[in-house]
Every structure is written in structure tokens, then in C-alpha cells.
Amino acid sequence: MTVDNEFRKEVSNRFGSSSSLTDEVYEKIEELKSTFNCSVEDVFVQWEAYNVTEAFDDLELNIGNLSRLAQFMQTSLSSKNIKTTTPARKLKDARVTRNLNHASSPLGATPTHKKRKTEAVASSPNGSGAPSSVPDYSSPTKPTVESHTILETLNDTVRLSEGYVQLQEDASTSIKPFLMIANYDAAKYKFRTMQMKLLESADVLDEQIDNATQLFQDATKSPEGEPIQISNPCLPSQFEVYTCGRIVPDSPAYNLSQSLNKSSLYLETSRFTGIGQRIPLDLTQISGYSFFPGQIVILKGKNPSGSTFVVSEVFPLPNLPSGEMTREEVNQYKELYHQTGLKIVVLSGPYSNSHSLDFSKFESFMIKLNDEIMPHLVICHGPFIDLNNECIKSGSIPLEDDNSKQNLRNLDEVFTKFISPIFKRLNSRILVVLIPSVRDSVATHCSYPQDVFDRKSLGLPKNVHVHPNPSSFSINDVLIANSNLDIFKDIKEVFSPGDNVSSDRFLRVTKHILQQRRYYPLFPGSKNNSRFVQHKDSTLFDGALATDLVDIQPGGSNLEVPYLPLTEVGEIAPDIMVIPSELKYFARIVDGVVTVNPGSYIKHLNEKGNDSGSYAIISVEAPSLDSLEESEDSLFFKLVDKRTRVDFYHS
Template structure:
């Protein structure tokens, strides 16, 4: 069998340019899409997961594709575990707005342009000027020895890279947009009724907001579980047909709609999606559907109604002029990196120390944002409890001591004029919470310097006028879609997931959360976990995925407006893009896991932001809100440049 040129071009668009890919290898890829019923884009996500699981960076060759085939087969047949359901109380986050107003901004832009590192010429069948705006792969067609601090990709390359001259003072105003006391809850205290209240409130609140914004709509909300011969609107949560479902084999026949106790007594009804031209659904998604239930057995969906959107953050003219004056007319630089910061086989933070040295002597950023894990619980030395990198006469008593001995001295080397923000990970050994949402690090206990700010995960904060939302939980791996493509649905998976986050108004809208599993027990099932499994049955579960504190998921909401910048670290390869006017940055991992203790490849990002210009008679780079006087959209997506570098 010989695949078409269009398929070969699609391989290049999704997997990146590959040198001398044979027809047999193209045929193998084509057969994998048919065997496992995956689109090429989804197959690329599985390929990334395969590389991550093997701690390798395989090239597209027949021997590796055969291993990939075996990996997919084992994943399909052996994964018997259900995603984990753990804790939570809707506190509705209680964040205070940063003197911003919620202004709806339609016609929001997408990624304008991305400049990639030049691709070496190859025999790829794709044209040389293929579109890279939505691609996230490393465009190098070979696997060279990667040099540190090499530019990989640039978003908005038309903005010139600039250096800050005023390094003696720190011209920023850092404002936290969350209540830290609300993250001081105790874990493992989940109560069933509290969780039910939160899950119901998510549905009822969305229905209430929709009705408020569509008062003139003729259709009324009804109960989709009851038989009806006319169209109604209903609001509910997408759920699987069984609590022991497998995320990998969800399909349109296995989706149900769960109602709240107020709208449908909490009942569930199967969905008939045959009347829809296109859709993208995932478990936990809050949807408003139009349709009817003629037989009382299933709800026939005719239309998925658009959800009410949050407004963009804005500032007054006086605030923007204050920030411009504070910066002395210079821009801002923010460096963003995400752990792990060492190879998975050892605790050697030389790469992180080298980056700190570069920040102090060359880059001079205003802010550094570091996401955990710092001391990774999955690191081999941590698992074994042996720390050869520490002196024998200074062996730690606990893992907090390891942090104080290895991480704290490095953070103290950062110039005191630079503001440092650190967020924990579920894999962090020194984190107070092992579930999401997650309390911040204890700065005093870890003996961190005063310029280091410990923020919870997730958190929203502002650097001058720029509103940043950061969530250190891998939504790009955990969100599994049931997809039917049409013109209204983006063909880029990352764009779709980011859109879901913005529409659902939550950093992590998946429910239940996922768990990482390496188990091969064929006789395991949900009852083993629910009724208290024996140790041998839990042996296949590894740290990762998400453990959700359901009563406190209100702390994971976006707030009153969409952030200007979303930081969403992932195990998948790094990217920067613009979706609905929001700059979205996936920094990737600072050091990707590898079987070899010598391989320390990874990425980090630098955001360079031009100062706001408000000049009624001349040039300005912010957009005036038409319905308000002296109020402006920040236009961060137009005046920011994001550079992705190798570590």
C-alpha cells in the first residue's frame, strides 16, 4: 500500500520534518491511525507520551514505530484502572479583582506568527513553506547534541528583543489575586455532600449566567431526563457511562449528561450526538444543550449552545501611565521554567545554577517564575533515599532538609532585585498538599530569601498591568476528547484544550482527574481501589496525573476576567501561542526525563513585554474600550514577545 501525498504532508505538519522517511514507515503510520482509530494529531500526542514513558527521544524509524505499536496495544489492553476521585468545598475562590473590569471582547485573535529555528533541507514531501503557527514540535530534523540556551521558537518575532538598562531598581508592581488563607485546608477530609454541592453549583451557576445573558431567548430550561416532544435547553456535566470507564476508549456512545439536583434530581441520561456536525466533549465539561428526549431513554442533541464568556482584563489610563512611569519607559522581562530541574536518575542542579548565573549577568529579568517539582518524588535518588551529592557527614533527616541543602542555596544566588515566584507541583517532596488545588511552599521552613514569593497552585497574579494565570498540572495530557471535526472545531488539539479552559472558567476542568498507571495486572478493577486494594495491586500506580480536592475546586477558577497570560506547563514539547487573545505558554520541562543520566535536554521561556503607551494624539499599543471612558484593554498578545530556549 502506498499512502497519498496529502497524508505525507499531514505527517510533516504534525510530527515535524523527518529526513528520508521511507514508504514503509509512512505505511506503518497510516496503519496505526486505522488500527487505533486515531487522527494523526492524536497519534502524535500518543507518540509524545510514548517517548516520555520510555525516557527517550525516538526518531520516526520502523524499529521505533514497531515499539510504538506494542506500546499502544499494551496501553489499550492492560489499563484497567479508573481515574482517581479524591477530595474538595466550593469557596468560589474569593479572589479580589485587580481594579480591572470585565469587558467582553469578541473577535479575539489567534496566534499571529511564530518564528521557528531554520529547518535543514531534507527529502520531506511537504512544501518548504508549510504552516508552523499551530505546530509544537522541535523543527530540527535530526537529533544533534543540543547546546544550552539555543533559541528554538519565537512568538511575535516582529517585536525586537530588548535589554533592560535600569537594573539597579526593580520597576514592577507585583499583586497577588488570590486569598492564601483559603489554600490552608486539610487534605483527606472530603465529605460526600460537600463535593456534591460543589459539582451541582458548577452546573447551576453556568445555567444562571446563561439565562442572565440570554433573557430574550424563547426556549426554557428543562429536565433532559424526562420525555419531551419539543425542544428544551438543559445544562449539565459530561460524564462517562460507567464509573470504571477507561479514558483511552471513550467514544460518542459512552457519553451521558449529568444534571444537578436542582435541574434534574442528579439523574444521568444518555446522549444521542448523531444530529451534530461537530463537537469536542470531555468528562467533567459543563455544557448547555438544545434538543429533546422523545422516548424518555436518551436526549437527542440538536445544538451545543455557546457558553457565556469572561471579559478581558482592563486598566484605567492613570494606571497604565503609572506603570509606564514605574518602568522608566522600558519593557518587562519575565523568565519562566518548570521542573524537574535535574535528571531523573540523580540530583544534580548544575543546569539550574547555570541559568541563574545567566539571569544575573546577561538577561536581568524583572521576574522569574519557577514551577515545581524541585525535589521530584519520582527521582531515583529520592526514591532510594540515597543522596551521594550531599556530604556524608551532612545527610538529611527528611526531604525538607534536601530542599534546604540543594535548592535554597541556588535560589539565594538570584539577584535580590529580581522578584522570584515559585509554585509547587504534585510531585514536590516539600509541598504541603499532595492534591489539587495545592497550598504554597512554606518560605520560612525552607529558609528562602525575601525576594522569593511562594504562590499556590493554581494562582492568579499581576505583574504591573499584565494579569497572569498559572496552573502547574498537565491539562494537555489529562484531557481526553471525544471529537467530531467540522469547520467550527479547531484542527489543533492544544487550541481546543485552551479554548475549553477559557470557556469552562477553570484551570483544570477535567473531572474525575487522571492518574498515572504502569500496572499490568489484568485482574484489577475499580473495586480493588474503591474497597482498599492490597499493596501488590497498588504497585502499578505511579505519582502523576491529578488528585482533586473537589470541595475546594472553586480555588481553581479563573476569576472575574480572562488572564492576559496563561502558563500551563506540560510534559509535552514546549510551545507559545495566542488563543482568544490570551498568550498561552507551555514551557515544557527544564530537564526531560531520560534513561541516561548524562542527557539533560529541556526548555524554558522568556517573555519580553513592551511598556504600555497611552497617547490620545499619537501612537499607542493598548486598545480603548469603546463603552468606557479612559479604560483600555492591555493588548498583551500584541506587545509581547515569547522566546523558547533550550536549557
């Protein structure tokens, strides 16, 4: 089988170009494309899903791994067919007979999109490098990495911060090297959940479109110098007009397990612009785009037939302005840094394996923070006591003392028993910030956005600060934004590469977050983040029996729509944006914003002993008047992205 150059180019755009790809690899991808009647993009999506949910590794693109991918896609397709053909009352029996070792996300799930190393090293049982005649479908072996070894670095030319060098000195004589200020209104998070009203939700969604329209009109003028007029795309027009709306799928029954394509996208207008009507989009005249459900877009085009809006141009929303400092502030912050720089450790839960409540690894890390790392700040994202943990679901709390077990009255006391003592072991000079997760058993809100933990009732020490999810705060001159909801895993794009559209998925999604000015711009949100439940959740639509719901796990985005304004980024672009994801750790710089995903501290789906994940250490150098750029207003741009280093370590 011969593969044409056009197909090779398409594969390179999706998987990352590499001169070492062999003809056999291209032919295997072509075979998968024709066998499963899908596109190259769908094959890539399944390849990423296999890496994340089955292999738990960043595999090489070779014949052996593509053969395993074929079985993974077949299992996924079979799982999807069982959902649609098996009656609800028979699903439980069907699940017993299925091989749960191959349960995976449905066909079309979208984890990360990034350029991979594509060295075509064929795997074979004899290790000769030649492909074996019999495919080896066993799990690929993974090299052992020692704990706390460095995995990857961003901006390695920036000096590594020394940390809290005065950590062991007397607190009354040592210098405090940072000033921390919360950048949110805590009172706005004191709302009651599960009281959403249709009109309130509609007002919030309408406001997102109207705000984007106003931003675009303020930043863009017509050739005559007049504000650009936004028109209703649903009205017939023989000439091009500008319009603003929300990207929506063509079906109201759409869920994130289904695939979208450029023919299945509609544009939803606001009630002010087009009384909320929807119209299908024709994208054949444009190249280089990235669309997803919930995205607010500015389009130029026409509607000649009155039934379809033909898009001729896509306009980006205005970027957020960067932060600035006065000359006095630069000198003040330079003195606060005390020539050691700022050192921040970023972690993301879970902190125990999903089969146990063993936090010994997390406890040992606290000792390492005291003795070796000595950071100024530690940012810990939940979940801490995970609702999906097997011990929590079964109620089997492992305690040596039976009397202590009887005294545990609720999950808050489980947190107090297992987590609070760990933070008390941390040196009181180290500041800690806790961000909740929608899977946290002790969270006040089970929906996004979330209120803070109750620090007093959980028995946390004074150096532990509790912040809502999402939220931002300033430490010295650095504005750090945190959102603990996995947008990188949940978002599914209709993507076409082009000059203004990066082929790096992480870059594209980060760009979307900053332009949409929302930490979680996807709408509707995800149903459930757990791959174990995806083959069961169809029963929720078919009338499930109680026995069918026993294994349903909490998860998904759980968006509290009337309070989505609390999830907006703000009026100023953050300097560092931390958004944890179950996908592989990464750091990207987009429009001057350093975006960090520390990865999971413990890969809770793996067995104990093979559950180590990753964490990040961020070093920020002190600002200097010599290295900063001065604006027209005699202010100085902070340029945090040029003086920030991010190191990822194996946990």
C-alpha cells in the same frame, strides 16, 4: 493498496496537511488502522504518545518512524493485555520478564494534538532517503542543540526586553520597574486535605452546572427577549429544548487509560435541573465538537424516545471579560516600565535528572540570570525535590560529608540543603515566585489545589515569594495566572473537526480552560502521570500485595473536590496564563490570552547528558495611549497579547 481521497482528508485533519506526504505513508497509516482495529484518531494518539514517551522528540511522519510506531502500539497492546489477564500475585514475576525498555502508556493515552511537519522523508540505514526493506527499530538519533539557543518565538515583531538594566547599580538609587500585587486569598488555602465528604463534593459539582446555567441565561436571550429556560433532558420531548449538564463517560469504572468515542458520552444533570440523572447523548446531527469528561456544556436538542437526548446544537459558554485601564493607570504603568519593558523568565521542574539530585545545571542558570538575562521576575514551578526521584525513593541522598547526611532529618532539610542555596545565589534585585507541584516532597498539600511553601522553614531569601497552586498575581498592568497541573497531557477529547473547532489541540484545550473558567476542568482527574507505573496500577483494583505496591509512584491530579472553587480562573480573563506540561513547549494566543507552556527544564526520564529541556522568556512592552483601544466607558483595553513576545530556549 489504494487509498481514497476521504481517507487522505481524514489523515490530514489529524496529522496536519502536507503536500509532501507520499502514498506509502498513507498506506502505512491505513495498515496500522486495520491491523489494530482502530480509527485514524487512535493512530494519531499513539503517534503522539510515541513522540512524548519514547522518542522524546517531534519526529517526522515517514515510513521508518511509522514502523517504529507499529512496534510501540504492539508493545502497548501487550502491556494492556497483561494487566487484564495476569493475577495480582503473579504480576511481579511477569514484570521481571518483560522488556521494561518498551513499557509505555496504555493504548489510548492522549498527549498533545497539534499540526506537525509531515515531510515524508523515508529513513534508511544507508542514508539514501529510500525506505529500507528491513525496518530499523533502533531509537532515532536526535541532533544536539546547544544550551540557551533559541528554539521558537511568538510575536517576534515585539521588541525583546532589555531586562533589569539597573541590576548592578546601587539599590537605593535605581528605579524599581514593577509593581506586584497578589490576586488570591491566602487564607482560603489553609485547609486540611483528605477529609472530603460526599455531600460537600456533590454541592461543588452541582454548583459548577448551576453557575454555567446562570452565565448562559444572563448572556443569551430568546427571540422574544425572555431568558432562555433550561429543561431536564431526561424527560421525553418532541420539540427542541435547552439543557445544561456535565459530560460524563458511560461507565462508572472509567479511567483515563480507556478510550472514549461519541457513542460513550452521557450528560449528567444537576440536582436542581434533573435530580442528578444521566442520559446518553446522540451526536450524529452535529459536526465540529470537542467533549471531555467533566466539561460543562449547553446543548439544544430533544428526547423523542425518552432514552436518548439527540443534540442538534452546542452553545459556547460566555467568554471572560478582558481587563481594562483608565487613562491615569496607563500613564502610571508606562512610567514604571521605564522604557525597558518587562522581562519574565518561566521555568518548570524537575530541575535534576530522575536518577540523581544533581542541580548543577540549575545553579549555573541562576548565574546566567545574574550576568546575562537579568530579568525582572522569575517564575519557577515545581517539582523541586521530586517524590519520584530515585534518590528520594531509595533514601540515598548524595552528600560528600557523612556528618551532613546524618543531620538531614526530613525532606524539608533536603530542600534546604540542595535548593535554598541556589536561590540565595540569585541577585536580590530579581524577584522570584515559586509555585508548588503535587509531586513536591516539601509541599504542604499533596492534592490540588495546594497551599504555599513554608518560606521561612525552607530558608528561602526575601526576594523569593511563595504562591499557591493555582493562583494569579499582577505585575504592573499584566495579570499572570499560574496552574501547575498538566491538563494538556491529561485531557482526552471526543473530537470532530469543524468550522468552530480548531484542529490544534493546544488551542482547543486552552479554549476549554477559559470557557469552563477552571484551570483543570477535567473530572475525574488523572490517576498517575508516570508512564512507568501504568502497566502496574491494575493491581490496585485486583487486591494488590505489598510487594506489588513497592514501585507505585506518586502522581495524578489528586483533586480536592470540595475546594475546586479555588481552581477557578476568576471574573477577569488573565493576560498571560502559564500552565507547564510534560509535552513540548508551546505558546498560543486564545481570546486575547497568551498561554505559555515552558516545557520541562530537565527531561528527567533521559540519561544525564541528554536531559536538557526548555524554558521561556516573556517580554512585555509598556502600554501606550496611542496603541491601546478605548472602550465605550472611556477605559482602555490592555491588549497585552499584542505587546508580548515569548521566546523558548534550550536549557
